Amino acid sequence: MDDTGRSSASAPGSRRKDARRNQQTLLDAAAAIFVTSGVEAPVRDIAAEAGVGVGTIYRHFPTRADLVIAVYRHQVDACAEAGPTLLASSPSPFVALERWVDLFVGFLVTKHGLAAALQTDNTGFETLHAYFLDRLLPVCAQLLDAAVASGEIRSGLDPYPFMRGIGNLCIGADSDPRYDARRLVALLVAGLRRSG
Amino acid sequence: MDDTGRSSASAPGSRRKDARRNQQTLLDAAAAIFVTSGVEAPVRDIAAEAGVGVGTIYRHFPTRADLVIAVYRHQVDACAEAGPTLLASSPSPFVALERWVDLFVGFLVTKHGLAAALQTDNTGFETLHAYFLDRLLPVCAQLLDAAVASGEIRSGLDPYPFMRGIGNLCIGADSDPRYDARRLVALLVAGLRRSG
Amino acid sequence: MDDTGRSSASAPGSRRKDARRNQQTLLDAAAAIFVTSGVEAPVRDIAAEAGVGVGTIYRHFPTRADLVIAVYRHQVDACAEAGPTLLASSPSPFVALERWVDLFVGFLVTKHGLAAALQTDNTGFETLHAYFLDRLLPVCAQLLDAAVASGEIRSGLDPYPFMRGIGNLCIGADSDPRYDARRLVALLVAGLRRSG
Amino acid sequence: MDDTGRSSASAPGSRRKDARRNQQTLLDAAAAIFVTSGVEAPVRDIAAEAGVGVGTIYRHFPTRADLVIAVYRHQVDACAEAGPTLLASSPSPFVALERWVDLFVGFLVTKHGLAAALQTDNTGFETLHAYFLDRLLPVCAQLLDAAVASGEIRSGLDPYPFMRGIGNLCIGADSDPRYDARRLVALLVAGLRRSG
DNA sequence: CATGAATGAGTGTTCATTCAT
DNA sequence: CATGAATGAACACTCATTCAT
Numbered sequence: 001m002d003d004t005g006r007s008s009a010s011a012p013g014s015r016r017k018d019a020r021r022n023q024q025t026l027l028d029a030a031a032a033i034f035v036t037s038g039v040e041a042p043v044r045d046i047a048a049e050a051g052v053g054v055g056t057i058y059r060h061f062p063t064r065a066d067l068v069i070a071v072y073r074h075q076v077d078a079c080a081e082a083g084p085t086l087l088a089s090s091p092s093p094f095v096a097l098e099r100w101v102d103l104f105v106g107f108l109v110t111k112h113g114l115a116a117a118l119q120t121d122n123t124g125f126e127t128l129h130a131y132f133l134d135r136l137l138p139v140c141a142q143l144l145d146a147a148v149a150s151g152e153i154r155s156g157l158d159p160y161p162f163m164r165g166i167g168n169l170c171i172g173a174d175s176d177p178r179y180d181a182r183r184l185v186a187l188l189v190a191g192l193r194r195s196g
Numbered sequence: 197m198d199d200t201g202r203s204s205a206s207a208p209g210s211r212r213k214d215a216r217r218n219q220q221t222l223l224d225a226a227a228a229i230f231v232t233s234g235v236e237a238p239v240r241d242i243a244a245e246a247g248v249g250v251g252t253i254y255r256h257f258p259t260r261a262d263l264v265i266a267v268y269r270h271q272v273d274a275c276a277e278a279g280p281t282l283l284a285s286s287p288s289p290f291v292a293l294e295r296w297v298d299l300f301v302g303f304l305v306t307k308h309g310l311a312a313a314l315q316t317d318n319t320g321f322e323t324l325h326a327y328f329l330d331r332l333l334p335v336c337a338q339l340l341d342a343a344v345a346s347g348e349i350r351s352g353l354d355p356y357p358f359m360r361g362i363g364n365l366c367i368g369a370d371s372d373p374r375y376d377a378r379r380l381v382a383l384l385v386a387g388l389r390r391s392g
Numbered sequence: 393m394d395d396t397g398r399s400s401a402s403a404p405g406s407r408r409k410d411a412r413r414n415q416q417t418l419l420d421a422a423a424a425i426f427v428t429s430g431v432e433a434p435v436r437d438i439a440a441e442a443g444v445g446v447g448t449i450y451r452h453f454p455t456r457a458d459l460v461i462a463v464y465r466h467q468v469d470a471c472a473e474a475g476p477t478l479l480a481s482s483p484s485p486f487v488a489l490e491r492w493v494d495l496f497v498g499f500l501v502t503k504h505g506l507a508a509a510l511q512t513d514n515t516g517f518e519t520l521h522a523y524f525l526d527r528l529l530p531v532c533a534q535l536l537d538a539a540v541a542s543g544e545i546r547s548g549l550d551p552y553p554f555m556r557g558i559g560n561l562c563i564g565a566d567s568d569p570r571y572d573a574r575r576l577v578a579l580l581v582a583g584l585r586r587s588g
Numbered sequence: 589m590d591d592t593g594r595s596s597a598s599a600p601g602s603r604r605k606d607a608r609r610n611q612q613t614l615l616d617a618a619a620a621i622f623v624t625s626g627v628e629a630p631v632r633d634i635a636a637e638a639g640v641g642v643g644t645i646y647r648h649f650p651t652r653a654d655l656v657i658a659v660y661r662h663q664v665d666a667c668a669e670a671g672p673t674l675l676a677s678s679p680s681p682f683v684a685l686e687r688w689v690d691l692f693v694g695f696l697v698t699k700h701g702l703a704a705a706l707q708t709d710n711t712g713f714e715t716l717h718a719y720f721l722d723r724l725l726p727v728c729a730q731l732l733d734a735a736v737a738s739g740e741i742r743s744g745l746d747p748y749p750f751m752r753g754i755g756n757l758c759i760g761a762d763s764d765p766r767y768d769a770r771r772l773v774a775l776l777v778a779g780l781r782r783s784g
Numbered sequence: 785c786a787t788g789a790a791t792g793a794g795t796g797t798t799c800a801t802t803c804a805t
Numbered sequence: 806c807a808t809g810a811a812t813g814a815a816c817a818c819t820c821a822t823t824c825a826t
Contacts, residue, residue, distance in 0.1 A: 052790070053792050161380060632795075798814105
């Protein structure tokens, strides 16, 4: 009771719980719409799917980027956390790199339009770019460095273009059965190998 | 009778020449706008640049894809024709492949937004996709086959995903100095090499 | 029992004091926001400034006009009370009028957007209009009458248009250094003088 | 036939004539809506009144200010032109000033919301402000100067605040029968008179 | 009695596409 | 055959107001 004198009847977070439930509804709806219409789907569609007004979306996620981030936050975080783990548990840094990249690709490939959104230079997506980069770039860098240090791959490839390359290769990977992003990314990684 | 079989009733040639001049104006204008605003630039901008009405654009190029194709036709054709030539003149099929890919990348990287348009699943771009594929896929296939035959690369990679991969890697290559598409594509190609 | 006759059942005073403190917080917040964003500022901004929910604002002040009135009540009252005082203490009724008008202008000019709100015919501001008129019109009328009676000004100008005129002249007086409301109002008052 | 080879059948401006007719429809519709809903009326309302799509409005008048200006251009111009004429034909510069001001007031008072729009500091109305000032300020200045020169009024009042004052006094003049802008403006002008 | 989440009408603005001239 | 005016669907975003907690 330090600064809130308003201790009414019961729950110390009843409103909060409701709002949170609603947030989850929103996230689920957004995820669903993202799958069918991509991450640039009209706000109204998402609102409709969630059964709420558009205002609610804007309240919770002022920016589209905020919504996208929220939708995928857990998975991005998981991907980030997997980096060190893989490094520790894999037979070699290069293998760890391969596995991590695979994880990352698996994530991107299943999100309709996300890979493309990550490459777009639309104002309003900087936050999204920033989030991904903040979260994953260090991890990727660490893996790359380790593989360089172990002598398995050439040095000289910055993690940034590497990640963007992977992201790019994932564009349109769903929606086209003839295209196999995973395979191409594997090729890209293979291309890093020290020839000798 | 070089490429237009449609010789209708009247026009004794002078009219034909006029029309062609007009068409060229359109193409030049479109090219200019594509450079600055990308291939998805508003039709009106292109019309304005050409100094014609939008209707004229639509008459000549019913679909945006038609316009894009027309703008880049020569360069696509050149790229297509370079395939066999390179194969004949290069020290090895793999080198020919490398050179051809480089050519292709050079083409895509300088066309603002074209690489992205090639990957978009927007209805209305199928024609564009089709044209590129019709024109370049066989060439790419031939180069790939030759390199497989010479034992320089693994077999098993279809030319379609390979080309799409290259195209994808070129997305956003202009407009971001930290990203080096050519380098990544080189890595991808290197990844094809037979390890032994 | 000075101005609130509504003493309901329970509250023994301490609660009353709390409520009043709360109300004051609201008024202070509103005043602050009015200064920066004008009297038509979003309700939420005011709520935020006060650190309360919007519902609280609505509970205390069902209408925006109610809030505005409450914020400026003291000053309006002071202005109203100054009328008779000035009349008694000034060398002549006309001088009293001049001084009172100056007071009024001084009040309006410093309230961002208030003068404009007083002229707006937006539904929802009638209460505000009514309050100002109820409070100040009689005072203004008295001053005008006295000056007519003393032969200093022409008769025939109703206090209502006079007050509205003054209010109008104060619109936009802040925010434009090239505009001098006080000067113009002085001219208006001077125009009332009996020519002879 | 210098630069337009397109001399078809008949009219050298048939399209032009149509468009112009349409423009007039737009202006009439806008004027009508301005009367009922003020110059800040929704674009859609104006479009509906004119029986056109909103796009048509934007085509002809990219900015709201452009539309407002167009609607009132003739009258503003007439007002501007009346200045010198009145100066030449009136018994004295002061009388000319009175008459001109009356003209100006007559114009403003009949345009619902225009006077207010002229005082608003909304971005997007600068063009409107600029137009009025460009057109009328010099005229007003000339009249003021002449009346000063003739010794009829005090010097020292800049035309800018004077005009803004007049404009302000006209706010809300329609829609309130108890308010008489003309009378107040007359007072303001009278206030300028040299006392002796 | 306070909260602030939710609502959704309202508005500006863009642009592909059609079609009368 | 060219023109470009007209159309209107589509979208983002804001805020006053209500009401469940």
